[in-house]
Structure formats: C-alpha cells, structure tokens
Amino acid sequence: MDKNDLMQLVTLKMPYGKYKDRLIADLPGHYLNWFAREGFPKSELGRLLQLMQEIDHNGLKELLQPLRSQTEARHD
Template identity: 40%
Template sequence: MEQDPQFLIDVAKAKMPYGKYKGVSLIDLPENYVVWYHSKGFPKGKLGSMLGLVYELKLNGLEGIIRKIKNDY
C-alpha cells in the first residue's frame, strides 16, 4: 500500500480527539486499544484511515517510521 507522504506527516502529528486517550498522539496509543478499535471498527473518514495505518504499523512493529517523522516535525 503506497501512502502519500503528507498523510504520514498528518498521522505523526495527529492526536486522539476524544475518549480515554484524548490528546494522546495516535502512534502513542496503547497497542491493545488500537487492536480493540480494529475489532470494533475504526471511525469513518480521515481519523479512521489514520488509526488503520497505526494498527498496521503496530501489528508489524513499524511504529518507528511514524515516531521518526514525529520527531522531525
């Protein structure tokens, strides 16, 4: 899956907008929370797409990609 570089930057900067983890960077959400959200169904729109990418990255141990972008911006 090819990603738009701006989308990766957006994911690196994004924070959870509501709930128990409101204000936490998406990449810093606990893995079990992201897995729970995956089983429940991600929200529609950009947030859902970003959470889906975070899920895939965490699943494959690739969070470092977003963490590096986060530190660079």
Template identity: 50%
Template structure:
C-alpha cells in the same frame, strides 16, 4: 506496490486522539490493545479511521518508530 503518501504520514505523526480515554495522546502512542479493540469493533469513518487503521498496521508490523522519526524530522509549522 503503492507508495505511502508522505503528507499523510506527516499528518498522522502529529495527530492526537480527539476524544475518549486517550484524548490528546498521539495516535502512534495509543496502547496496542486500544488499537486492536478498534480493529475488532470497526474504525471510525473518515480521516481519523484511516489513520487509526494505519497505526494498527504499523504496530502489527513493528514500525511505530517510523512515525516517531517522521514527527521529529518534519515538525509542523
């Protein structure tokens, strides 16, 4: 089983949506319907797409609080 990358999760916890209707909202705080829309449409390429796909999986499994806890425990410098 793959272990989650701690640094990836810390970065995910602190990343905000860079564009669109939900610009500047933390990815984990994006509405579920918006993440599902991306899942249906296709996630963007690169790091943002990987993060949005991870958010989709976290929300699907009810694990959003995990990322919110990481954001509090590991603030960015």
C-alpha cells in the same frame, strides 16, 4: 499511504475517548486492536487509526521516528 498520512500520525491528536489528546502514533496497541475488532470510524480519523494499527501490528513504529524528529525540530 503517503508521507502526509505518516506526518498526520505524529502530529494529530486523538480528539475523544480514553486517550484524548494523545498523538495517534502514541496510542497503545491494545486500543488500536480494539478499533480493529469493533470497527474503525468512517472518517479520516478512522483511516489514520487503521493505518497506525497496521504499523503497530507489524512492528514498524520505528519508521515514524524520523518524522517525529522533524516535527520536534519545527517546534524548537
């Protein structure tokens, strides 16, 4: 995991499904846990979903807040 992976979590949107167009970092825990049970996609998206599930499961979502602030500042 590196900073680029974390930046992708706060900038990349889910491309399909019930939570289409929601940032990966904003996906609900139950949805991420569903992927953990059923299997993550075999792709870059799957790797990022798995990373987000680990962050969420371990209660570390607040670590993404500084990165969110950076991306919001860029869009202002």
